[in-house]
Amino acid sequence: MDNIKKLTEVFTEALGVNNDIINDNLEYNSIPEWDSVAHMSLIAELEDSFDIMLDTDDIIDMSSVKKAKEILTKYEIEF
Amino acid sequence: MLSGKIALITGATRGIGKAISTAYAKNGATIILNARDASTAEAFANQLRNTYNATVHVVLFDVSNSDEVKNAFKEIFKFTKKLDIVVNNAGILESSLLGMVTENMIEKTYATNVYSLYYVAQYSARLMTRNKSGSIINLTSIMGINGSSGQVVYSGSKAAVVGITKSLAKELASSNIRVNAIAPGFIDTDMTQNMDEDKYKERIGSIAMGKIGSAEDIANTAVYLASDMSSYVTGQTIGVDGGMLI
Numbered sequence: 001m002d003n004i005k006k007l008t009e010v011f012t013e014a015l016g017v018n019n020d021i022i023n024d025n026l027e028y029n030s031i032p033e034w035d036s037v038a039h040m041s042l043i044a045e046l047e048d049s050f051d052i053m054l055d056t057d058d059i060i061d062m063s064s065v066k067k068a069k070e071i072l073t074k075y076e077i078e079f
Numbered sequence: 080m081l082s083g084k085i086a087l088i089t090g091a092t093r094g095i096g097k098a099i100s101t102a103y104a105k106n107g108a109t110i111i112l113n114a115r116d117a118s119t120a121e122a123f124a125n126q127l128r129n130t131y132n133a134t135v136h137v138v139l140f141d142v143s144n145s146d147e148v149k150n151a152f153k154e155i156f157k158f159t160k161k162l163d164i165v166v167n168n169a170g171i172l173e174s175s176l177l178g179m180v181t182e183n184m185i186e187k188t189y190a191t192n193v194y195s196l197y198y199v200a201q202y203s204a205r206l207m208t209r210n211k212s213g214s215i216i217n218l219t220s221i222m223g224i225n226g227s228s229g230q231v232v233y234s235g236s237k238a239a240v241v242g243i244t245k246s247l248a249k250e251l252a253s254s255n256i257r258v259n260a261i262a263p264g265f266i267d268t269d270m271t272q273n274m275d276e277d278k279y280k281e282r283i284g285s286i287a288m289g290k291i292g293s294a295e296d297i298a299n300t301a302v303y304l305a306s307d308m309s310s311y312v313t314g315q316t317i318g319v320d321g322g323m324l325i
Contacts, residue, residue, distance in 0.1 A: 044208045053156040055149060056201055 003050075003079050007072070010049050011065065014042035024066035050077050080306040082107035085162055087155070089113040089142050089199065090169030092123045094268035095218065098294035099166055099301045104133035106302055108164065111136045111155060142169045142195035143187075152202035162206040164305040167196050167217045167240075172270060174229045185232055192236035196243050200258075204251055213256040216304050217244050218297075219316060221264045225325045237262075241316050248314030257313040259304050264320025266292045287322025 001009075011026075012019045015033040028034055034042075043059050046052070046068070052075045062068050069079045086103050090096040091112040104110050104127040112127075114120035117139055124135040138154055140147040155162070170192045173184050196217060207213030222230050223237025241260055248258040265271065265282045271291065274282075283291060300319050303309050 040208075044205060047205065048209055051160075053153055053202070053205070 003072075003077055006049055007046075007065075007068065007079070010045045011042065011068075014038060014045040022065060024069070025064065027064040028062070046072070050075065052077070080106045080302060080308070081164070084164055084305070085109045085111065085159055086164035086166065086305065087111040087113065087138075087162060087199075087203065088166040088168055089195070092116070092119045094270070095263065095266065095294045095297045096166070096168040097123065098298040099168060100127065102295070102298035102302050103164070103305065104131040104135070106306075107133075108305070109134040109136075109159075111138055111159075111162075113138050113140060113142070113151070113169065115139060115141055142167075142199060143190035145194075145198045148195070148198040148202065152206075156206070160206070161210055162203055163210075163213055165199060165203040165213070165215045166301060166305075167199055167215070169195060170218060170236075172230075172233050175232065176229050177231050180232055188232045188236050189239075192233070193239045193243070196240065200243075200247060204247075204254070204256060207251075207256045208254045211255045213251075213254075214305050214309070215247065215251075215256065215258040216301055217258070217260040219244070219260045219262045221262050221318060221320050221323055221325060224262055224316070224318070227325055244316060245314050252313060257304075257309070259309070259312060259314070260316040261297060261300050261304070262316050262318045262320065263297050264292055264318065264323035266294060266297060268294060285324050286320070287324070290321065292319060292321055 008019050008022045011022045015038050017033050047054060058071045062071055081103055086108045088096055088100045091100045092114040100110055100112060110133055112120055112124055112135060120137045124137050127133045127135050138151045140151040171188060200215060217240050219240040220237040222234040223241055226234050244258050244260040251258060265286060297319050300317055
């Protein structure tokens with residue numbers, strides 16, 4: 001599975017939303033489903049799916065889908 | 080009781096931390112020993128390997144340094160994606176009357192006894208969340224509950240541990256991560272062995288059971304809180320103090 005598809009699945013699963021709303025512009029707290037509790041579930045799913053351990057600063061900085069891609073790139077995950 | 084479980088113990092090579100590590104190894108857990116001194120840690124790890132046939136990893140870091148904690152968890156993540164038990168034991172005790180308390184003493188004590196809990200719990204909870212299971216055990220003190228003259232800094236830091244324990248228990252319960260604290264009373268360690276004789280007698284006199292506790296007494300409670308025997312226990316502070324009154 002390519003990483004874009006994997007990332008979309010992670011967001012869909014963690015936030016409990018349809019995959020058609022997952023795009024680069026989707027931002028933290030812009031929809032009721034992406035609140036702080038869901039954010040931590042999202043982090044757990046990302047770490048699990050991509051087999052990484054994120055820094056705390058990166059968790060706080062992950063403010064959008066676009067930003068998530070940028071951060072994951074630091075962990076040698078290519079999009 | 081702990082077979083198949085992976086446990087991280089901070090401040091693992093001395094006193095209560097050493098007793099807990101030994102009890103966990105004896106009960107079949109895989110041990111991740113944290114200390115700052117490599118040679119002491121490796122010697123103790125070998126002792127546990129030889130005596131209990133335990134799997135033991137040594138991870139050196141200063142719990143009060145957030146960068147070192149972060150790097151330590153990256154190292155831990157390389158050899159395990161699972162963490163079942165964390166014992167936040169590393170701590171320091173400096174006694175001083177209020178008028179003699181320095182800013183440096185406050186900062187050092189809170190960094191080691193309080194800030195470290197946040198750093199270690201953040202990374203631990205994320206590993207535990209993956210398996211929807213875990214037990215975090217924080218070492219507080221009877222001083223943190225009842226207070227003690229001459230220990231305004233130490234007792235304040237240990238009171239904070241109780242508050243953190245209760246809040247974390249509520250926050251992490253939905254991930255089936257339990258968080259509890261142990262509040263030792265007067266325990267026979269290096270710290271108490273160096274006490275003034277009169278002070279020592281005074282302390283013993285304040286204990287209903289009339290004797291000092293052992294590090295193993297604390298370790299037994301730590302085994303219980305780490306095991307499935309306490310699977311419905313969270314947010315609690317268990318006093319192990321022989322009925323001490325301060």
